[in-house]
């Protein structure tokens with residue numbers, strides 16, 4: 001039996017489920033179905049983005065589930081091409097329309113695009129949207145410490161969350177230390193290293209000891225680090241097993257073995273140079 005999902009308290013005092021469902025690469029129909037499955041299992045948080053082109057499907061899945069709005073948490077993101085004060089605001093309102101929601105729980109800037117010099121204006125748009133109640137919390141994604149510092153220095157508003165690539169092969173110790181110092185929650189994208197953890201012999205050996213799968217061990221390790229995780233799956237069985245991670249804990253020795261798998265291996269783009277849509 002899985003226990004219910006733990007919540008973390010963000011720096012604005014809002015609560016966020018520590019485990020949610022990611023829906024990158026899911027079609028509208030797959031996203032609708034996955035949201036329904038996930039809510040049945042007990043998930044209460046969904047991570048989408050305008051660039052995933054499935055906000056409509058997510059919205060329908062939420063409607064199908066029929067839960068009270070305050071009982072679930074929805075994250076979406078402002079895409080690169082929509083950066084800038086006015087553009088970001090309009091893009092976020094379009095996302096809300098597609099989702100069929102009056103507000104999202106968390107609105108993120110998807111990438112910093114430092115070369116475009118627009119993330120500060122974009123952040124100001126997110127602050128305004130938060131003040132209007134269209135996003136309960138605001139944060140960023142793929143921001144490095146220098147980008148975060150600039151937002152803090154210029155606006156005094158500290159992002160609640162930085163959603164970044166993080167998994168056993170890319171553990172982000174320096175970035176996490178910066179987050180901790182500033183009260184920013186680390187949220188891991190690709191927490192399963194895009195499924196690669198399933199094939200890892202060391203994680204397989206650890207998992208066997210607990211009668212769990214390598215993916216479950218990786219998720220447990222993230223949760224123990226205080227990280228928010230959003231594993232993606234459109235497979236009902238995997239949606240279910242990725243949620244069965246609240247009924248066991250890792251020994252210190254196993255935690256250390258996973259810590260030793262870090263090889264600074266990025267699977268996604270480098271935020272300093274990623275410019276798609278700029």
Ligand SMILES: NC(=O)c1ccc[n+]([C@@H]2O[C@H](COP(=O)([O-])OP(=O)(O)OC[C@H]3O[C@@H](n4cnc5c(N)ncnc54)[C@H](OP(=O)(O)O)[C@@H]3O)[C@@H](O)[C@H]2O)c1
Pocket residue numbers: 021022023024025047048110141142163164188189190191192193194195196198213215216230231232233234235238239241242268
């Ligand atoms: N902010 C950003 O820039 C950014 C970038 C990337 C991702 N994200 C977010 O983070 C979420 C998760 O990241 P991700 O989708 O890149 O990777 P992930 O969650 O690490 O891995 C997803 C992949 O692993 C498979 N999988 C899921 N559960 C499994 C299990 N128990 N055993 C074996 N394989 C399993 C999935 O396949 P099936 O679906 O076929 O089951 C899928 O191919 C995304 O969906 C998105 O919401 C954000």
